[in-house]
Amino acid sequence: MKKLTKTSRNNFLTYGFVILSYVVLQAITAGGHMSSMLKGQLVPICAYVVMAISLNLTVGILGELSLGHAGFMSVGAFMGTTTAIALKNVIASPTLRLVCALIVGAIFAGIIGFLVGIPVLRLNGDYLAIVTLAFGEIIKSIFNNLYLGLDEHGFHLSLLDNKLHMEPEGKLIIGGPMGIGGIQKISTFTVGFALIMVCLIVIFNLVNSRAGRAIMAIRDNRIAAESVGIPVTTYKMMAFVTSAAMAGAAGALFAMNFSTFVANKFDFNTSILVLVFVVLGGLGNMFGSIIAAAALTILPEALRQFASYRMLVYAIVLILVMLIRNNPTIRSFFERFRLSKKGGAEE
Amino acid sequence: MSFLDSLISGISLGSVYAIIALGYTMVYGIAKMLNFAHGDVIMVGAYICFFAVTRFNLPPLVGILVAVLLCTVLGITIEKLAYAPLRSAPSLAVLITAIGVSYFLQNAALLLWSPNPKVFPNFFILHGADGAEQTGLELGSLRISYVTLVTIVVCVVIMLVLTFFINNGKLGKAMRAVSEDKDAARLMGINVNTTISVTFAIGSGLAAIAGVLYMSAYPTLVPTTGSMPGIKAFTAAVFGGIGSIPGAFLGGLLLGVIEIFAKAYISTQLSDAVVFAVLIVVLLVKPSGLLGKVVREKV
Numbered sequence: 001m002k003k004l005t006k007t008s009r010n011n012f013l014t015y016g017f018v019i020l021s022y023v024v025l026q027a028i029t030a031g032g033h034m035s036s037m038l039k040g041q042l043v044p045i046c047a048y049v050v051m052a053i054s055l056n057l058t059v060g061i062l063g064e065l066s067l068g069h070a071g072f073m074s075v076g077a078f079m080g081t082t083t084a085i086a087l088k089n090v091i092a093s094p095t096l097r098l099v100c101a102l103i104v105g106a107i108f109a110g111i112i113g114f115l116v117g118i119p120v121l122r123l124n125g126d127y128l129a130i131v132t133l134a135f136g137e138i139i140k141s142i143f144n145n146l147y148l149g150l151d152e153h154g155f156h157l158s159l160l161d162n163k164l165h166m167e168p169e170g171k172l173i174i175g176g177p178m179g180i181g182g183i184q185k186i187s188t189f190t191v192g193f194a195l196i197m198v199c200l201i202v203i204f205n206l207v208n209s210r211a212g213r214a215i216m217a218i219r220d221n222r223i224a225a226e227s228v229g230i231p232v233t234t235y236k237m238m239a240f241v242t243s244a245a246m247a248g249a250a251g252a253l254f255a256m257n258f259s260t261f262v263a264n265k266f267d268f269n270t271s272i273l274v275l276v277f278v279v280l281g282g283l284g285n286m287f288g289s290i291i292a293a294a295a296l297t298i299l300p301e302a303l304r305q306f307a308s309y310r311m312l313v314y315a316i317v318l319i320l321v322m323l324i325r326n327n328p329t330i331r332s333f334f335e336r337f338r339l340s341k342k343g344g345a346e347e
Numbered sequence: 348m349s350f351l352d353s354l355i356s357g358i359s360l361g362s363v364y365a366i367i368a369l370g371y372t373m374v375y376g377i378a379k380m381l382n383f384a385h386g387d388v389i390m391v392g393a394y395i396c397f398f399a400v401t402r403f404n405l406p407p408l409v410g411i412l413v414a415v416l417l418c419t420v421l422g423i424t425i426e427k428l429a430y431a432p433l434r435s436a437p438s439l440a441v442l443i444t445a446i447g448v449s450y451f452l453q454n455a456a457l458l459l460w461s462p463n464p465k466v467f468p469n470f471f472i473l474h475g476a477d478g479a480e481q482t483g484l485e486l487g488s489l490r491i492s493y494v495t496l497v498t499i500v501v502c503v504v505i506m507l508v509l510t511f512f513i514n515n516g517k518l519g520k521a522m523r524a525v526s527e528d529k530d531a532a533r534l535m536g537i538n539v540n541t542t543i544s545v546t547f548a549i550g551s552g553l554a555a556i557a558g559v560l561y562m563s564a565y566p567t568l569v570p571t572t573g574s575m576p577g578i579k580a581f582t583a584a585v586f587g588g589i590g591s592i593p594g595a596f597l598g599g600l601l602l603g604v605i606e607i608f609a610k611a612y613i614s615t616q617l618s619d620a621v622v623f624a625v626l627i628v629v630l631l632v633k634p635s636g637l638l639g640k641v642v643r644e645k646v
């Protein structure tokens with residue numbers, strides 16, 4: 001049998017880990033040993049894992065800092081949930097409806113990602129970061145003032161005022177600052193797991209393709225990449241839109257785990273939270289993102305016994321981890337360890 | 348509100364943004380980091396002043412001085428404990444640490460001072476000859492509150508003093524040198540660490556002043572008070588060209604005026620969206636902000 005390369009071995013390990021955790025968690029649930037706290041966290045964990053790996057595509061693989069990733073999540077959440085509500089009488093199976101909602105959420109987030117990408121990807125570094133932050137805030141403001149209703153004539157849309165001119169039996173779906181209410185909770189752990197797998201397959205195949213190598217070349221040296229004829233904007237856009245679409249699907253999955261949600265749920269703090277997952281997990285390291293997202297979603301819940309101190313503890317842990325990871329002494333110690341291991345195994 | 352009313356309140360709000368943006372832009376210029384905890388220093392400053400005045404019955408001016416002093420100490424402490432060890436670390440690691448510090452300050456405030464909103468007192472009241480309280484000047488149909496006047500004056504004074512200090516003071520020159528090239532500055536005998544600490548101290552002290560001024564205009568004080576003006580001021584700093592001190596001043600003023608005009612003439616709820624949309628348009632036309640330096644990439 002042909003020997004696997006190191007990358008594909010790592011990728012299969014990641015797939016294997018996700019499948020294994022799914023099987024184990026399902027077995028625990030079936031056995032009735034799952035605490036209700038953890039059970040309620042399963043779908044949000046899936047959504048945050050997808051958010052983390054999709055942001056890792058932008059930050060780790062493409063190398064551009066995005067501070068507005070929650071904006072795409074928001075687009076996916078609103079559009080996906082609207083789809084699920086509109087299709088309620090058309091598709092009977094909740095799972096099929098959820099899948100449709102995820103796809104619609106991803107498509108809309110992808111379109112918004114494309115529109116945002118046109119101006120954003122022309123900028124560099126911190127300026128790019130602040131513009132993504134600005135777009136995230138704009139998306140939040142718009143959804144906070146958007147009213148959408150459905151009656152027999154179709155959708156009615158209005159900005160700022162609740163003047164939809166609907167038939168009396170029409171149903172208000174998005175209620176401005178009230179968000180969407182009365183959602184059927186159709187998100188399931190299985191669909192969440194499937195979404196993670198799909199996203200991982202897409203990302204790993206993208207990264208190991210011609211396009212992925214071009215994207216990483218742009219990250220490492222844009223000018224050198226441009227000089228060998230790589231169309232920088234096209235590839236940047238490819239990575240950015242893929243990332244946005246995944247965030248949209250994650251948003252739809254996340255939203256339909258709750259009976260109601262508002263636009264303010266997807267604010268700057270959510271973007272930052274996901275960025276923390278990505279940085280703690282390691283840039284470009286999908287496995288690390290999955291672990292960090294899952295661990296840090298459970299951590300605040302697990303720290304409940306500390307009650308009001310838990311967020312303070314979380315902040316201190318975050319600062320200490322960053323300090324320890326970047327301490328030159330500790331770093332060089334591990335570097336030496338890693339080098340000697342590598343030298344023994346391969347050379 | 349008439350046009351002139353809107354303009355004046357816009358300039359007043361913009362002055363607060365400008366003072367906060369100065370902190371962002373100085374720290375960015377010298378340490379090349381986005382200090383996301385800056386907004387929360389504003390909140391801490393406002394709380395300190397609030398308690399100094401309401402609980403310890405200090406005169407407002409002393410309260411403000413205490414707030415400035417303690418925030419300066421806080422700024423230096425944060426820099427020494429959290430940012431100084433990361434000086435050679437990748438910028439993203441520093442960014443996440445700054446976010447950690449921001450969470451820390453917010454949650455510490457939540458524990459220390461409870462989430463219940465505090466109503467910040469208005470210091471800027473004069474007692475007229477008849478003993479009646481006056482909160483502002485009347486000029487015909489135009490009414491300008493003292494808070495607005497004081498804010499604008501304070502901002503202009505800070506701007507002038509800071510420009511003079513940066514251009515002529517010894518430490519100011521050291522700061523410019525460090526922001527230009529850290530290693531060369533070190534070779535010239537400049538103590539880089541001290542210079543960076545001084546920058547953080549000035550930024551945090553200004554944040555405390557900005558906190559008191561902001562609270563006098565929008566008097567609801569909660570532990571998350573600092574984050575929105577923080578983000579806005581950060582936007583203002585980028586708007587004017589991050590790293591540039593006149594840029595922060597200009598960016599802050601413009602942002603405040605745009606925000607108030609958007610509120611008055613477009614829509615109250617969408618004013619934030621308008622502010623950010625203007626920022627995007629400006630950055631597309633001038634990718635390094637209004638007064639930012641254009642850095643040529645060397646191949």
